[in-house]
Amino acid sequence: MNGDELPFERGFEVYAKGTHKSEFDSNLLDSRSDPIWDAIREEAKLEAEKEPILSSFLYAGILAHDCLEQALGFVLANRLQNPTLLATQLLDIFYGVMMHDKGIQSSIRHDIQAFKDRDPACLSYSSAILHLKGYHALQAYRVAHKLWNEGRKLLALALQSRISEVVFGIDIHPAARIGEGILLDHGTGVVIGETAVIGNGVSILHGVTLGGTGKETGDRHPKIGEGALLGACVTILGNISIGAGAMVAAGSLVLKDVPSHSVVAGNPAKLIRVMEEQDPSLAMKHDATKEFFRHVADGYRGPQSNGPSVSAGDTEKGHTNRTT
Numbered sequence: 001m002n003g004d005e006l007p008f009e010r011g012f013e014v015y016a017k018g019t020h021k022s023e024f025d026s027n028l029l030d031s032r033s034d035p036i037w038d039a040i041r042e043e044a045k046l047e048a049e050k051e052p053i054l055s056s057f058l059y060a061g062i063l064a065h066d067c068l069e070q071a072l073g074f075v076l077a078n079r080l081q082n083p084t085l086l087a088t089q090l091l092d093i094f095y096g097v098m099m100h101d102k103g104i105q106s107s108i109r110h111d112i113q114a115f116k117d118r119d120p121a122c123l124s125y126s127s128a129i130l131h132l133k134g135y136h137a138l139q140a141y142r143v144a145h146k147l148w149n150e151g152r153k154l155l156a157l158a159l160q161s162r163i164s165e166v167v168f169g170i171d172i173h174p175a176a177r178i179g180e181g182i183l184l185d186h187g188t189g190v191v192i193g194e195t196a197v198i199g200n201g202v203s204i205l206h207g208v209t210l211g212g213t214g215k216e217t218g219d220r221h222p223k224i225g226e227g228a229l230l231g232a233c234v235t236i237l238g239n240i241s242i243g244a245g246a247m248v249a250a251g252s253l254v255l256k257d258v259p260s261h262s263v264v265a266g267n268p269a270k271l272i273r274v275m276e277e278q279d280p281s282l283a284m285k286h287d288a289t290k291e292f293f294r295h296v297a298d299g300y301r302g303p304q305s306n307g308p309s310v311s312a313g314d315t316e317k318g319h320t321n322r323t324t
Helices: 035-050 052-063 068-080 087-098 102-118 125-131 133-149 153-166 290-301
Strands: 209-211 235-237 262-266 269-274
Touching (some): 035 102, 035 125, 068 087, 068 102, 087 133, 102 133, 133 153
Antiparallel strands (some): 262 269
Protein backbone atom coordinates (compact mmCIF):
# COMPACT_ATOMS: atom_id res chain seq x y z
CA MET A 1 0.00 0.00 0.00
CA ASN A 2 1.50 3.35 -1.00
CA GLY A 3 1.64 6.32 1.33
CA ASP A 4 -1.30 8.10 -0.30
CA GLU A 5 -3.68 5.15 -0.23
CA LEU A 6 -6.17 4.92 2.59
CA PRO A 7 -6.43 1.44 4.15
CA PHE A 8 -10.09 1.02 3.10
CA GLU A 9 -9.63 2.07 -0.54
CA ARG A 10 -8.80 -1.46 -1.70
CA GLY A 11 -12.03 -2.96 -0.41
CA PHE A 12 -12.57 -5.75 2.08
CA GLU A 13 -12.02 -9.37 1.20
CA VAL A 14 -15.13 -10.73 2.90
CA TYR A 15 -17.35 -8.56 0.68
CA ALA A 16 -15.15 -8.23 -2.39
CA LYS A 17 -15.23 -9.59 -5.92
CA GLY A 18 -16.20 -13.24 -6.15
CA THR A 19 -16.75 -13.69 -2.41
CA HIS A 20 -20.53 -13.24 -2.35
CA LYS A 21 -21.03 -17.01 -2.19
CA SER A 22 -18.92 -17.46 0.94
CA GLU A 23 -20.10 -17.70 4.51
CA PHE A 24 -20.95 -14.39 6.10
CA ASP A 25 -19.42 -13.66 9.49
CA SER A 26 -22.19 -12.15 11.57
CA ASN A 27 -19.60 -10.87 14.04
CA LEU A 28 -18.67 -8.25 11.46
CA LEU A 29 -22.10 -6.69 11.92
CA ASP A 30 -20.97 -5.27 15.26
CA SER A 31 -20.07 -1.67 14.43
CA ARG A 32 -16.82 -2.09 16.36
CA SER A 33 -15.64 -4.75 13.90
CA ASP A 34 -17.48 -3.81 10.71
CA PRO A 35 -14.81 -2.70 8.21
CA ILE A 36 -17.21 -1.16 5.71
CA TRP A 37 -18.98 0.92 8.35
CA ASP A 38 -15.61 1.99 9.77
CA ALA A 39 -14.56 3.05 6.25
CA ILE A 40 -17.78 4.99 5.70
CA ARG A 41 -17.30 6.93 8.94
CA GLU A 42 -13.67 7.68 8.15
CA GLU A 43 -14.60 8.89 4.67
CA ALA A 44 -17.31 11.13 6.10
CA LYS A 45 -14.88 12.69 8.59
CA LEU A 46 -12.36 13.41 5.84
CA GLU A 47 -15.01 14.89 3.57
CA ALA A 48 -16.34 17.09 6.37
CA GLU A 49 -12.84 18.49 6.83
CA LYS A 50 -12.43 19.14 3.10
CA GLU A 51 -15.96 20.54 2.60
CA PRO A 52 -17.09 22.24 5.82
CA ILE A 53 -20.32 23.34 4.15
CA LEU A 54 -21.34 19.65 4.05
CA SER A 55 -20.41 18.88 7.65
CA SER A 56 -24.00 19.03 8.92
CA PHE A 57 -25.18 16.87 6.01
CA LEU A 58 -22.46 14.29 6.66
CA TYR A 59 -23.13 14.30 10.39
CA ALA A 60 -26.87 13.77 9.95
CA GLY A 61 -26.47 11.06 7.30
CA ILE A 62 -23.51 9.13 8.71
CA LEU A 63 -21.62 10.38 11.74
CA ALA A 64 -24.64 10.63 14.06
CA HIS A 65 -25.34 6.90 13.72
CA ASP A 66 -23.91 3.82 15.39
CA CYS A 67 -24.07 1.37 12.47
CA LEU A 68 -24.63 1.08 8.74
CA GLU A 69 -28.25 -0.02 9.18
CA GLN A 70 -29.14 3.12 11.14
CA ALA A 71 -27.42 5.44 8.68
CA LEU A 72 -28.97 3.75 5.64
CA GLY A 73 -32.41 3.75 7.25
CA PHE A 74 -32.10 7.48 7.96
CA VAL A 75 -31.03 8.28 4.38
CA LEU A 76 -33.80 6.17 2.85
CA ALA A 77 -36.50 7.50 5.17
CA ASN A 78 -35.64 11.10 4.37
CA ARG A 79 -35.46 10.40 0.66
CA LEU A 80 -38.78 8.52 0.44
CA GLN A 81 -40.90 10.56 2.84
CA ASN A 82 -43.97 12.46 1.72
CA PRO A 83 -46.77 14.33 3.56
CA THR A 84 -48.69 11.12 4.28
CA LEU A 85 -45.75 8.74 4.79
CA LEU A 86 -43.58 10.55 7.29
CA ALA A 87 -39.84 10.14 7.74
CA THR A 88 -40.35 9.04 11.35
CA GLN A 89 -42.75 6.30 10.24
CA LEU A 90 -40.35 5.15 7.53
CA LEU A 91 -37.49 5.14 10.03
CA ASP A 92 -39.44 2.75 12.24
CA ILE A 93 -40.07 0.48 9.24
CA PHE A 94 -36.47 0.45 8.03
CA TYR A 95 -34.98 0.02 11.50
CA GLY A 96 -37.48 -2.69 12.37
CA VAL A 97 -36.43 -4.75 9.36
CA MET A 98 -32.73 -4.01 8.89
CA MET A 99 -31.71 -4.17 12.55
CA HIS A 100 -33.12 -7.68 12.94
CA ASP A 101 -32.53 -9.40 9.57
CA LYS A 102 -29.05 -10.89 9.20
CA GLY A 103 -29.66 -11.63 5.52
CA ILE A 104 -30.38 -7.99 4.72
CA GLN A 105 -27.42 -6.89 6.83
CA SER A 106 -25.21 -9.13 4.72
CA SER A 107 -26.75 -7.98 1.43
CA ILE A 108 -26.41 -4.25 2.03
CA ARG A 109 -22.68 -4.72 2.61
CA HIS A 110 -22.09 -7.00 -0.36
CA ASP A 111 -24.08 -4.58 -2.52
CA ILE A 112 -22.10 -1.52 -1.44
CA GLN A 113 -18.87 -3.40 -2.12
CA ALA A 114 -20.19 -4.28 -5.58
CA PHE A 115 -20.81 -0.59 -6.31
CA LYS A 116 -17.33 0.33 -5.08
CA ASP A 117 -15.63 -2.45 -7.06
CA ARG A 118 -17.49 -2.20 -10.36
CA ASP A 119 -18.71 1.36 -10.82
CA PRO A 120 -15.86 3.80 -11.57
CA ALA A 121 -18.23 6.68 -10.79
CA CYS A 122 -18.63 5.43 -7.21
CA LEU A 123 -15.96 7.50 -5.48
CA SER A 124 -16.31 5.94 -2.04
CA TYR A 125 -18.51 3.80 0.18
CA SER A 126 -20.01 6.94 1.70
CA SER A 127 -20.96 8.32 -1.73
CA ALA A 128 -22.94 5.14 -2.42
CA ILE A 129 -24.96 5.35 0.79
CA LEU A 130 -25.54 9.11 0.47
CA HIS A 131 -26.06 9.66 -3.25
CA LEU A 132 -26.39 6.63 -5.55
CA LYS A 133 -30.03 6.06 -6.46
CA GLY A 134 -29.39 2.53 -7.71
CA TYR A 135 -28.09 1.55 -4.28
CA HIS A 136 -30.97 3.33 -2.54
CA ALA A 137 -33.58 1.59 -4.69
CA LEU A 138 -31.99 -1.80 -4.13
CA GLN A 139 -31.92 -1.49 -0.34
CA ALA A 140 -35.44 -0.09 -0.15
CA TYR A 141 -36.55 -3.07 -2.26
CA ARG A 142 -34.92 -5.44 0.25
CA VAL A 143 -37.02 -3.99 3.05
CA ALA A 144 -40.17 -4.10 0.89
CA HIS A 145 -39.42 -7.74 -0.01
CA LYS A 146 -39.19 -8.65 3.67
CA LEU A 147 -42.53 -6.93 4.33
CA TRP A 148 -44.12 -8.71 1.35
CA ASN A 149 -43.00 -12.10 2.66
CA GLU A 150 -44.43 -11.25 6.08
CA GLY A 151 -47.83 -10.63 4.52
CA ARG A 152 -47.63 -6.84 4.79
CA LYS A 153 -48.20 -6.50 1.07
CA LEU A 154 -49.94 -3.14 1.01
CA LEU A 155 -47.07 -1.52 2.90
CA ALA A 156 -44.56 -3.25 0.61
CA LEU A 157 -46.38 -1.90 -2.44
CA ALA A 158 -46.47 1.58 -0.90
CA LEU A 159 -42.68 1.47 -0.57
CA GLN A 160 -42.37 0.23 -4.15
CA SER A 161 -44.51 3.13 -5.33
CA ARG A 162 -42.42 5.68 -3.47
CA ILE A 163 -39.19 4.19 -4.83
CA SER A 164 -40.53 4.45 -8.37
CA GLU A 165 -41.68 8.03 -7.84
CA VAL A 166 -38.60 9.33 -6.05
CA VAL A 167 -35.70 7.29 -7.40
CA PHE A 168 -36.13 8.17 -11.07
CA GLY A 169 -38.41 5.42 -12.27
CA ILE A 170 -36.70 2.37 -10.79
CA ASP A 171 -39.56 -0.12 -10.38
CA ILE A 172 -38.73 -3.35 -8.54
CA HIS A 173 -41.70 -5.47 -7.51
CA PRO A 174 -41.35 -6.43 -3.83
CA ALA A 175 -42.02 -10.10 -4.61
CA ALA A 176 -39.03 -10.39 -6.96
CA ARG A 177 -36.09 -12.38 -5.60
CA ILE A 178 -32.70 -10.71 -5.83
CA GLY A 179 -29.37 -12.04 -4.56
CA GLU A 180 -26.55 -10.05 -3.04
CA GLY A 181 -23.49 -8.37 -4.47
CA ILE A 182 -25.74 -6.61 -7.02
CA LEU A 183 -24.75 -3.53 -9.01
CA LEU A 184 -27.68 -1.43 -10.23
CA ASP A 185 -25.62 1.06 -12.23
CA HIS A 186 -27.42 4.39 -12.71
CA GLY A 187 -30.68 2.46 -12.32
CA THR A 188 -32.90 4.91 -14.22
CA GLY A 189 -35.70 3.10 -16.04
CA VAL A 190 -35.03 -0.35 -14.57
CA VAL A 191 -38.15 -2.53 -14.28
CA ILE A 192 -38.03 -5.91 -12.48
CA GLY A 193 -41.23 -7.95 -12.48
CA GLU A 194 -42.98 -9.85 -9.73
CA THR A 195 -41.63 -13.36 -10.42
CA ALA A 196 -38.16 -12.34 -11.63
CA VAL A 197 -35.17 -13.99 -9.98
CA ILE A 198 -31.67 -12.47 -10.00
CA GLY A 199 -28.68 -14.44 -8.75
CA ASN A 200 -25.70 -13.22 -6.74
CA GLY A 201 -23.13 -10.92 -8.27
CA VAL A 202 -25.23 -9.64 -11.21
CA SER A 203 -24.58 -6.22 -12.76
CA ILE A 204 -27.52 -4.34 -14.31
CA LEU A 205 -27.22 -1.08 -16.23
CA HIS A 206 -29.90 1.57 -16.75
CA GLY A 207 -33.04 0.95 -18.76
CA VAL A 208 -33.15 -2.83 -18.24
CA THR A 209 -36.58 -4.51 -18.25
CA LEU A 210 -37.20 -7.98 -16.82
CA GLY A 211 -40.82 -8.30 -17.87
CA GLY A 212 -43.61 -10.63 -18.87
CA THR A 213 -45.07 -11.15 -22.33
CA GLY A 214 -48.74 -10.36 -21.74
CA LYS A 215 -51.55 -11.06 -19.33
CA GLU A 216 -50.40 -14.48 -18.19
CA THR A 217 -50.25 -15.10 -14.45
CA GLY A 218 -47.96 -17.24 -12.35
CA ASP A 219 -44.23 -17.58 -12.96
CA ARG A 220 -43.81 -15.29 -15.94
CA HIS A 221 -40.60 -13.27 -15.58
CA PRO A 222 -36.92 -13.91 -16.41
CA LYS A 223 -34.40 -15.75 -14.27
CA ILE A 224 -30.90 -14.24 -14.28
CA GLY A 225 -27.97 -16.47 -13.35
CA GLU A 226 -25.11 -15.54 -11.04
CA GLY A 227 -22.45 -13.22 -12.41
CA ALA A 228 -24.46 -12.15 -15.48
CA LEU A 229 -24.08 -8.69 -17.01
CA LEU A 230 -27.12 -6.92 -18.51
CA GLY A 231 -26.17 -3.94 -20.67
CA ALA A 232 -27.98 -0.65 -20.95
CA CYS A 233 -31.59 -0.75 -22.23
CA VAL A 234 -31.75 -4.53 -22.43
CA THR A 235 -35.27 -6.04 -22.55
CA ILE A 236 -35.76 -9.64 -21.43
CA LEU A 237 -39.32 -10.95 -21.64
CA GLY A 238 -41.00 -14.07 -20.34
CA ASN A 239 -40.09 -16.95 -18.05
CA ILE A 240 -36.70 -17.57 -19.67
CA SER A 241 -33.24 -18.12 -18.25
CA ILE A 242 -30.10 -16.05 -18.69
CA GLY A 243 -27.28 -18.41 -17.79
CA ALA A 244 -24.64 -17.79 -15.16
CA GLY A 245 -21.88 -15.52 -16.38
CA ALA A 246 -23.72 -14.52 -19.56
CA MET A 247 -23.51 -11.05 -21.10
CA VAL A 248 -26.44 -9.37 -22.85
CA ALA A 249 -25.32 -6.48 -25.05
CA ALA A 250 -26.85 -3.02 -24.76
CA GLY A 251 -30.18 -2.56 -26.50
CA SER A 252 -30.86 -6.27 -26.99
CA LEU A 253 -34.31 -7.88 -26.93
CA VAL A 254 -34.10 -11.39 -25.47
CA LEU A 255 -36.99 -13.81 -25.96
CA LYS A 256 -35.24 -17.16 -25.56
CA ASP A 257 -32.91 -18.81 -23.05
CA VAL A 258 -29.29 -17.64 -23.11
CA PRO A 259 -26.54 -20.21 -22.38
CA SER A 260 -24.12 -19.69 -19.53
CA HIS A 261 -20.93 -17.75 -20.28
CA SER A 262 -22.07 -16.49 -23.66
CA VAL A 263 -22.60 -13.13 -25.34
CA VAL A 264 -25.89 -12.29 -27.04
CA ALA A 265 -26.82 -9.15 -28.93
CA GLY A 266 -29.43 -7.76 -31.29
CA ASN A 267 -33.20 -7.42 -31.66
CA PRO A 268 -34.13 -10.19 -31.24
CA ALA A 269 -30.89 -11.30 -29.59
CA LYS A 270 -28.57 -13.79 -31.26
CA LEU A 271 -25.69 -15.73 -29.79
CA ILE A 272 -22.43 -13.98 -30.70
CA ARG A 273 -19.79 -16.06 -28.97
CA VAL A 274 -18.83 -18.02 -25.88
CA MET A 275 -16.94 -15.97 -23.34
CA GLU A 276 -13.68 -16.65 -21.60
CA GLU A 277 -14.56 -14.50 -18.59
CA GLN A 278 -16.19 -16.45 -15.78
CA ASP A 279 -18.04 -13.47 -14.32
CA PRO A 280 -18.45 -10.57 -16.76
CA SER A 281 -20.43 -8.68 -14.12
CA LEU A 282 -17.26 -8.44 -12.04
CA ALA A 283 -14.92 -7.55 -14.90
CA MET A 284 -17.40 -4.95 -16.28
CA LYS A 285 -15.67 -4.89 -19.67
CA HIS A 286 -17.83 -2.88 -22.05
CA ASP A 287 -15.40 -1.98 -24.83
CA ALA A 288 -17.39 -2.27 -28.06
CA THR A 289 -15.08 -3.25 -30.92
CA LYS A 290 -15.68 -2.94 -34.64
CA GLU A 291 -15.62 -6.72 -34.90
CA PHE A 292 -18.40 -7.00 -32.34
CA PHE A 293 -20.67 -4.66 -34.29
CA ARG A 294 -19.78 -6.40 -37.56
CA HIS A 295 -21.06 -9.67 -36.17
CA VAL A 296 -24.18 -7.99 -34.77
CA ALA A 297 -24.83 -6.56 -38.24
CA ASP A 298 -24.22 -9.97 -39.81
CA GLY A 299 -26.82 -11.41 -37.45
CA TYR A 300 -29.51 -9.13 -38.88
CA ARG A 301 -28.92 -10.62 -42.31
CA GLY A 302 -29.67 -14.10 -41.00
CA PRO A 303 -32.70 -15.57 -39.16
CA GLN A 304 -34.11 -13.17 -36.59
CA SER A 305 -33.80 -15.35 -33.49
CA ASN A 306 -31.35 -16.54 -30.89
CA GLY A 307 -29.23 -18.38 -33.41
CA PRO A 308 -26.23 -20.71 -33.14
CA SER A 309 -22.95 -19.48 -31.74
CA VAL A 310 -20.44 -17.76 -34.00
CA SER A 311 -17.32 -19.84 -34.17
CA ALA A 312 -14.37 -18.71 -32.09
CA GLY A 313 -12.24 -18.26 -35.20
CA ASP A 314 -14.67 -15.82 -36.80
CA THR A 315 -14.92 -13.23 -34.04
CA GLU A 316 -12.91 -11.06 -31.75
CA LYS A 317 -13.82 -10.18 -28.21
CA GLY A 318 -16.70 -7.70 -28.07
CA HIS A 319 -18.65 -6.17 -25.27
CA THR A 320 -21.62 -3.98 -24.57
CA ASN A 321 -21.51 -0.22 -24.59
CA ARG A 322 -21.48 1.53 -21.25
CA THR A 323 -22.15 5.06 -20.14
CA THR A 324 -21.04 6.41 -16.82
